[in-house]
Amino acid sequence: MPPSLTAALAEAIVAARPEADTAAMAAARRALVDFLACAFAGSRDRTVATVRTGMGDTPGRSPVIGSARPAEPQLAALLNGYAGHVLDYDDVHASVRGHPTTVIVPALLAALDPEAPPSAEAFLAAYLVGLETMAHLGRAIGPAHYERGFHATATLGPLGAAAAIAHLRGFSAETTAIALGLGATQAAGLRLQFGFDAKPLHAGLAARNGLIAARLAEAGLSGAPESLAGAAGFFEAYGFGEAKPERVLEEWGAPWQILRPGLTLKAFPCCTAAHPVAVAGLAFHRDGWRDVARATITFPPGGDAALVVRAPRTGIEARFSPEYILAAALVDGAVRLDHFDERPVRSELAALAERVERRHDTAAPRLTSDPGTRFVVVELADQQGRTAQRRIDGLPGLDDPDAKFRDAKAGSDALQAVPHLVRTMRTPGDLARLLQLLAQP
């Protein structure tokens, strides 16, 4: 019998050696700095305490980012995943069509023994394996999974997190396959929660569920060895008939998905699908556009599926409103954290957002996980009837997460050492030092 798809993926997870790829490891270090910027800033969000209290606040030894109180591992995974995603400022990957790092890193942090951590290089390599897994699954499951209702961060996350932990802890291929199945059988998260606290909760739940999947497989709980392919498998259950399971292992690690199509570090603290809109708006602002009478934003079909809000009431809802984000860019010449907090939206920006129309270019290819399908066209008209137009292709990202870390105003002076430490860490001692810094409030 040929090996099953899940067995083949498990073999690839076990055998992967991303630490040999200098560029991939450097990208992993940048991703970790960027994630920590988001998580430290997010740890100060009012709702983090709501989650911690609501979940029962069980103490333990696992680090909770930005908190002096470590927690039981499952709670720590959940809180760190939540904090990393609550500002919607964390990285995004086109193959995943979601946010891999805020699931994988919290799961890995909770899976290690804080008093006997693995080497920092092994930690980063495990992260890359988790990302590779999540990205390959995302590419294979097809666009309908997301468009018809699922939040891919949440559904693919438990599998990616389980893969990362399996690699870190040196599971056999058999145990890894069972861990993947225990992740697949916890895949959940509906996109209708976008704009609510439940959205970042998805990231935390995915991290925790991936941790549980790995832990129970390691403890010896039995599960289906094949969970992905076949009738009633993960891809059939969640793919709406568009999944291509045979793609899962295509180009595995060649190159690593963190390099191509690449992980996008977010330049703006709002939903990724609106980032090209922000770039266009900022460029118009730089060009001196001020009195905008009306505007049109054109997307490819499906390009605004995540942008579920047209008239936001609060900054939280505004993260998902391209109309409001365009208004912010045009008026303020900036798209900042303070546009997207819990306060009511600014009336001046809301009034301009009302004059923005959304359209779809039905002649363009539907948005897929291929970043080449992503574009927006923004057209402005002023009071005198003058118009201008900009087209932004692909997804603009951030090169330097160190500045973002500084801007996140992360805690104490000691934290200023984090970006350098992450860029250079190699040994278990280095990782232990990072774990100590994470617990700085």
Next chain:
Amino acid sequence: MPPSLTAALAEAIVAARPEADTAAMAAARRALVDFLACAFAGSRDRTVATVRTGMGDTPGRSPVIGSARPAEPQLAALLNGYAGHVLDYDDVHASVRGHPTTVIVPALLAALDPEAPPSAEAFLAAYLVGLETMAHLGRAIGPAHYERGFHATATLGPLGAAAAIAHLRGFSAETTAIALGLGATQAAGLRLQFGFDAKPLHAGLAARNGLIAARLAEAGLSGAPESLAGAAGFFEAYGFGEAKPERVLEEWGAPWQILRPGLTLKAFPCCTAAHPVAVAGLAFHRDGWRDVARATITFPPGGDAALVVRAPRTGIEARFSPEYILAAALVDGAVRLDHFDERPVRSELAALAERVERRHDTAAPRLTSDPGTRFVVVELADQQGRTAQRRIDGLPGLDDPDAKFRDAKAGSDALQAVPHLVRTMRTPGDLARLLQLLAQP
């Protein structure tokens, strides 16, 4: 604007008064005795310790059935749901197409304060509301949800459990709607895990996820008020195009779903879909059939979707093999717990199971949640070519769970008081007494 579907369901959950229905309350008491029989017997399964260790074994105050060590509420919900389902001996409901009690009761037990419990009647009423919710959702989501891959116990369970807790704790309709959405966004569990430890894990996870949904909604976490209906809603995401959301509130509480179509208490510790096969086999045994040369089992289309095993290797796998179950009934004249434990299957039974053929009556209506669509026809032939045939319609159940509780050999002598206590309990003091008994190892 008309109230949304989720809001209307939430209103019904808040307003329900099942305690006024004597027959429904009596059925709830029988269901609880039956569940406790399964959970006490299940608590001695070898794998319970694996789950407890793998999950981190966090101590707390919530009762763990059959254990002197109470646990943190989420872990208690998970362990009790697991123990209740691990023997696949717990009740089943046709509208759910799964096992409601082993999700709802563990969630309710974990949601209450063991030192200040509600009245026993309020507890039973909340269970009925959870069951009603889960059953109405199951009827509305349609047959493809289960057939194409999902374990309805696991996917509908978090919503039913959240509804039960919302009712018990007197949530507003708004908070109840958010709790339902937080349940819907954790709906997961793949049927491909049938035959593995991951299957009872699903019940535990569903109980725990429903608890979390209710807890976080109560703590004030925001979530989508409408999660069931509409494009990209729960029914679209999970229904494979066959859901009928408009059916959710049809005949709510009129009569209660525990009375019609009714909850089936399992007479045999194996997958429900094979129970009519066991009944037919036992009848043939009573009639003196011994030397069976070959047999045929005919199902309606979809009637054996859960029966995923043809040639089991262990008793655990045999729970899902109608061929083996027929063999056990014919040879032993009984279908008992010891047919379905972790030991290898008996070679004598396996040899007979190999001579059993499975067929489908393609002229019959496909199996749906309507129990009237369920039947099997079993045909035997002996060495001399004599044949006989039996048809079993519907799903045979158990009337007296007290005997099942005794047969489960549940722990200490003190436990013999449980069936009577459950049948008569009314006050908070009665429920407190039950909670103490649950902690008997």
